[in-house]
Amino acid sequence: MVNKVLSTVRDLLPKIAARAQKVDDSRKISERTIRELSEAGVFSMLAPKRYGGAESDPVHFYEVIRAISAACGSTGWVASVVGVHPWHLALFDDRAQDDVWGEDQTTLISSAYAPVGRLTAVDGGYELSGQWGFSSGCDHASWALLGAMVVGVDGRPVDFMTVLVPRTDYEIRDVWDVVGMRGTASNEIVVKNAFVPEHRLKRNYETAQLSGPGQAVNPGPLYKLPFGSIFTSTVAAPCVGIVAGCYEGYLDVMRERVRLSLGGGRFSEDQFAQVAVARASSEIDAAILQMDRNIREMYELAVAGQELPLSMRLRARRDQVRATERSVEAIDMLFKTAGGNSLSRGNPIERAWRDVHAGSVHVANEPERALALYGRAAFGLPVEDNLI
Known part of the structure; x- marks a missing residue:
């Protein structure tokens, strides 16, 4: 099946690439770009059909994300992270889905999954308070999925949840001023004593067991896949796309470059450069x-x-963190062999190098834990983790 969204997105890529430096400088993606991606169907690829979504094969989604990321890393990252949230929301109670999409099927959702929020039981639901960092694209979203723990009467955590919260119940603090992925505007979200009805909560344990009330109304195969594979691939795919785009740009520039030192000569005829290109590709x-x-x-x-x-789930997690490691290794080779010209601000290689390294530090891209889990299973030891 032809990926129709990818065909539409490809027409947008020159404009997205032309805006990349402004995105990096301003620390945010324009509303125009978000609107164009929405109209292209990017944010509805993983949404349920009954809410206007495509319920696409997720491989097609990641293909689109890599293409966008090749043009602009920050735009690709936000498209990926915001684009995966409809998949997660589809696992929630039907009432929660209707809260978000009942009136507007193009409504966007951001997230901050770290369970740093505090949920206290009250009549009809819970009271939520907390402060979350790193909510990519939150300025474009009207809802947020936030990680929280339910605390008992003794103040100790008794369960871990993902909580759906409307924009009216939280404050966004503009604190995102970083080295790479600058345009993702991954700002802080603050909630103070907000009421959350029970239908807007989902147990993380339940999600890890591949179950959820939303499957009763969204029975398609897309919603039977593991969060630990779908979401983690969502934060690896942009890194791969960035370096893939950088590689093509690198070849275009370096193919005609002539060295003025080290004996001169065409860069493309240098055996060490040829080996670096082979390894990176x-x-x-x-x-x-x-x-x-x-x-x-x-x-x-x-x-x-x-x-x-x-x-299979462990293998997917293994290869996902290795994909990010491979992206870092490839971008480092390209950056190093590009020479001093790659150091100047605004150089696409310099921006790609910063973006890949920034994306690699997301907790889901941290390799040692995921690789150790695979190794435990290979040795026949028990494995338990919510990101598998």
Whole structure:
């Protein structure tokens, strides 16, 4: 099946690329770009059909994200993270979905999943307070998915939840001024004593078990996939896309470059440069092939109504963090061999280098924990983690 959204997005890429420096300088993506991506169908690719979504094969979604990220890392990151939230919301109670999409099916959602919020039981639901960092694209969203823990009468946590909160119940603090992914506007969200009805809460344990009340109204295979595979791939795909785009730009520039030192000569004829290009391209290909294979095989099993084995979920997590590591390795090779010209601010290689390194520090891209989980299972030891 042809990825129709990708075809539409490709027409937008020159404009997105032309805006990339302004996005980096201003620390935000324009409303115009968000509107264009929305009209192209990017944010509805993983949304339920009954709310105007496409319920796309997730491999197609990540293909679109890589293409956008190749043009502008920050735009690709926000498109990916905001674009995955309809998938998560589809697992919630039907009433929560209607709260968000009942009047406007284009409504966007941001997130901050770290369980730093505090939920206290009250009549009819819970009271929520907390402060969350790193909510990418929150300025464009009308709702937020926030991580929180339910506390008992003794003040100790008794359960971990994801909470759906409307924009009217939280404050956004503009604190995002960082080295890379500058345009994601991943600002802080603050909630003070907001009431949350029970239908807007979802247990993280339940999500890890591949279940949720939303599956009763959204029975498609897309909503039988693991959060630990879908969301983590969402923060790896932009990194892969950024370096893939940088690689193509690198070849265009360096193919005709002539060195004025080290004996001169065409850069493209330098054997060390040729080896660096080969290594970088291999890392990019490996990252894409492994991630797409894993998500495709999971989706095919879900379509067939078959169980997703733990070994497959662990492999997907393994390859997802390795994809991010491969992206860092590839961008470092390109940055290093590009020479002093890559150091100037505004150089696409310099911006890509900053963006990939910034994206790699997201907790879901941290490799050691995910790789250790795979290793535990390989040795026959028990494995339990919410991001599998």
